[in-house]
């Protein structure tokens with residue numbers, strides 16, 4: 001069942017000055033998020049990710065379209081009626097946004113105080129959350145005494161205090177180093193699997209969505225240009241923007257300068273073969289090459305794993321009689337996607 005339903009949502013900001021143009025930050029976006037999913041929204045700066053995320057808890061109001069959260073149409077709800085909806089939605093930020101004058105305990109207790117919980121209830125809930133995020137011994141520390149990763153864990157505990165069913169993460173790991181990023185992402189995964197919270201993550205880092213997202217949505221200029229399972233997006237990106245994003249962490253075909261270097265060292269025919277999820281095809285590919293009496297070497301690329309499924313692009317150098325190489329390239333093309341990069345003398349592409 002969909003827990004978040006965006007139907008043809010647009011957000012337009014008024015011009016910044018008298019001569020300016022209105023900003024169409026989000027344009028006609030429809031997105032349905034199932035309860036229990038982790039959805040990653042990726043896009044370059046200015047693509048409209050933050051605005052879209054903020055529409056979900058009505059920090060930004062849709063100018064057009066409909067926003068339904070947990071069965072409630074929040075599109076036209078008045079500000080005072082939104083409190084209940086917002087209690088069901090936690091949010092974490094790139095800069096953590098902790099209260100510097102409050103201890104870790106005080107930060108996590110804050111939403112409970114606002115909700116009018118008794119001191120005893122607050123103590124129990126905060127202790128539970130401190131244990132969950134692994135910061136029980138830091139209860140009395142102040143934010144400035146914590147590392148970035150610890151601060152974000154406090155942010156997560158605070159966002160979870162009221163027991164929300166949705167967590168919105170706005171570039172939550174962008175200020176962290178790679179190792180700490182993995183720790184925080186693992187915690188977000190536990191929030192999802194152990195507490196059943198639906199997680200919406202926006203990021204410009206593909207590593208983040210590769211690590212945790214079940215489904216990926218790619219935004220450009222306010223609109224969604226592609227969406228699909230993490231495996232589909234990484235193994236066969238269709239839109240140019242998606243391809244650029246995927247290429248930031250997955251070696252596809254070698255780029256022009258890499259190809260030049262490869263050609264210097266490998267005078268034979270270079271081809272890139274793509275695999276998806278299928279060890280049988282891999283062995284077929286190599287069997288065909290060997291059977292044709294060709295020599296080959298793996299010169300570029302590798303295999304990747306997304307959600308336990310593998311895919312990859314391997315660039316091979318084939319050496320042997322030209323006619324035999326041609327025949328094998330044709331035969332391989334019947335088994336897998338093949339890109340013919342030619343030889344140094346400039347064969348077909």
Ligand SMILES: Nc1ncnc2c1ncn2[C@@H]1O[C@H](COP(=O)(O)OP(=O)(O)OP(=O)(O)O)[C@@H](O)[C@H]1O
Nearest residue numbers: 013023024025043044045046047048049050051052
């Ligand atoms: N309150 C606002 N008033 C006017 N324009 C805004 C406002 N908030 C965002 N915008 C504009 O809307 C567009 C989308 O911004 P948004 O922050 O949603 O993008 P983003 O993909 O999250 O990028 P970033 O990662 O840089 O925040 C940008 O052109 C931005 O300048």
